Amino acid sequence: MKCENHLRCVIKCALDLNCFDMDVYLELLKRGQATVDELAETFKKDKSTVYKSLQTLLEKGIVTREYRILRSGGYKYIYKPAPFEKFKETVSSSINQWIKSLEAFLNSLEGYAEDRIIQTIEMGR
Numbered sequence: 841m842k843c844e845n846h847l848r849c850v851i852k853c854a855l856d857l858n859c860f861d862m863d864v865y866l867e868l869l870k871r872g873q874a875t876v877d878e879l880a881e882t883f884k885k886d887k888s889t890v891y892k893s894l895q896t897l898l899e900k901g902i903v904t905r906e907y908r909i910l911r912s913g914g915y916k917y918i919y920k921p922a923p924f925e926k927f928k929e930t931v932s933s934s935i936n937q938w939i940k941s942l943e944a945f946l947n948s949l950e951g952y953a954e955d956r957i958i959q960t961i962e963m964g965r
Contacts, residue, residue, distance in 0.1 A: 854934040855900050860885075864893040865921065868903060873920040894919055902927050 852862050860883075867882060868874055876894065880887045897903035902922050907915040921927070949957050 850935075851931055854931050854938070855902070857896065857900070858893075860889070861893045861896050864890065865897055865902060868897075868919060868921045873918050875916055875918060879919075901930050 848862060851857075852859065857865070863883065864879060867879060871878075874882075876887050876890050879885075879890045879894075883890065894903060894905070897919075898905060903919055904922055905917045905919045907917050909915050949960065952960065
């Protein structure tokens, strides 16, 4: 799925996620919970690809996991989206940090000649 929805792209960028990470997160929201196996089947992807996205989402704090002990022995992780308040807080915090960084960057450009401003922005400083 392409990331064309502007709100989706803002969230993706704010959390430094790729489009597949967002797909996995949205699928967890729809389901409420899922295992790596279930998500791999849904997306027709290798389990390692799904696991990598889930690890990213865990690191960002927008997904939680718990383990269930299997009757046959061993255990299985169940992944769930974090409560919406946590998601909202994480996205808001990231966007606020962006704003502070952007303001500092723009302030650092004051007094530069126009060609120097263009060069600095093009280089990504």
